[in-house]
Amino acid sequence: MDQASRDYGKGLARAFGGALLFALPLLMTMEMWSLGGFAIDRVRLLLFILASLPMLLGLSYYAGFEPTFRLRDELLDALAAFAVGFIVATLMLTVIGVLTPDLTLAEMVGKIAIAAVPAAVGALLAGKQFGTRDLQDTRERENAGFLGILFLMSVGAIFLAFNIAPTEEVMVISYLMSPGHAIALIAASLGVLHVFVYALGFRGEHRRRGAGRSVPTFLRYTLPGYAIALVISVYCLWTFGRLDGVALHEQATMAVVLGFPAALGAATARLVT
Amino acid sequence: MAKTVRRAPAKPAKPTPAKPPPTPLVEWLAAGVGLFLVVATILLIASEAFMADPSPPQVEVRALEIRSSGPGFLVVVEARNVGGSPAAGVLVEGELERGDAPPETAEASFDFIPDHSARRGGLFFETDPRQGRLSLRAKGYSEP
DSSP states (O other), X not given: OOHHXXXXXXXXXXXXXXXXXXXXXXXTOHHHHHIIIIIXXXXXXXXXXXXXXXHHHHHHHHHOSSOOOOHHHHHHHHHHHHHHHHHHHHHHXXXXXXXXXXXXXXXXXXXXXXXXXHHHHHHHHHHHHTSOOOHHHHHHHHOOHHHHHHHHHHHHHHHXXXXXXXXXXXHHHHHHOOHHHHHHHHHHHHHHHHHIIIIIOOTTOTTOTTTTOHHHHIIIIIHHXXXXXXXXXXXXXXXXXXTTTOOHHHHHHHHHHHHHHHHHHHHHHHHHO | OHHHHHHSOOOOSSOOOSOOOSSOHHHHHXXXXXXXXXXXXXXXXXXXXXXXXOXXXXXXXXXXXXXXXXXXXXXXXXEEEOSSSOEEEEEEEEEEEETTXXXXXXXXXXXXEOTTEEEEEEEEXXXXXXXXXXXXXXXXXXXX
């Protein structure tokens, strides 16, 4: 085996570790088994899988387990990450006794697929997180640009929101909260997002316009970041069928509840990726 | 640098004299597995989403075996959903008629029975079901 293959093998091993680490909370969440198995509307599940592919591709560009910039390589990395996520989800769900022979094939694939996507995200992140980066590579990725940052914010938001959206707690919390609580949570979400974006900044964003000035940062990053967090929250809740048959004000409260972890995910996306 | 590493000739398990691929074989393999899984997953879920039989759940219950269980008896049952939609919370009731005595009933609930699938459970009776007339039926379900 030559050096390139060996390096790739190491990256792949890290990817397996990352997939397990990132997807374990979801793999051990009871709602995920029933949601993936039968409770999610199949059209929504299909949309989620289809939407995850460009996301994995984009993430591969910023955090692939190989330092690459060529589209073909990003595609290969994204596909390999899906394979890793799928295999990790399959093995883990089998070991904990969720996948049993009496399930139909469609049920099994549903349970696996819904967890394979976050596991694939973990696989891609681990490649970068634990990997050794050469300088050229690092420079390339840190100049993510405005759209790149918004993309990474979305991935961060979807990652954290997706971990919490399947649980019933989102619904329960929204019932516990009064409108006053909801407004306070919106303020807290914006505050957390702003503090992360403003004080910590995004890696490699030292020279960005408006850096160090609070109001431009708020308008340029915090508000779009929170908008992304809310949209991602609504999307996750819709995918899991949590919004079906629920009154509009409850839907809004649930979006705000899930919007908090989503905002936190968006804010810390650059720390993780 | 990545690019020079990448161009190093890959040695596949079986040495081929042809032009060396620019990407290690393992990378193609891993991506190939990924492509297969992506396509298979999408096709399977799509076929379920768009070609599913929309008929309502129809649960048929039959006894698989009757055995003694402690002081009573166990009837192992199989609930098969032959309809096109999945059913959740399926309540199965067994009624045992024994001559003039009031019938003895036992219930079991099945969390989830997918369409065209079967799940197993058991009903406990105090009297031997083989001595009477046992009827089994599904009483209701909820949409998952």
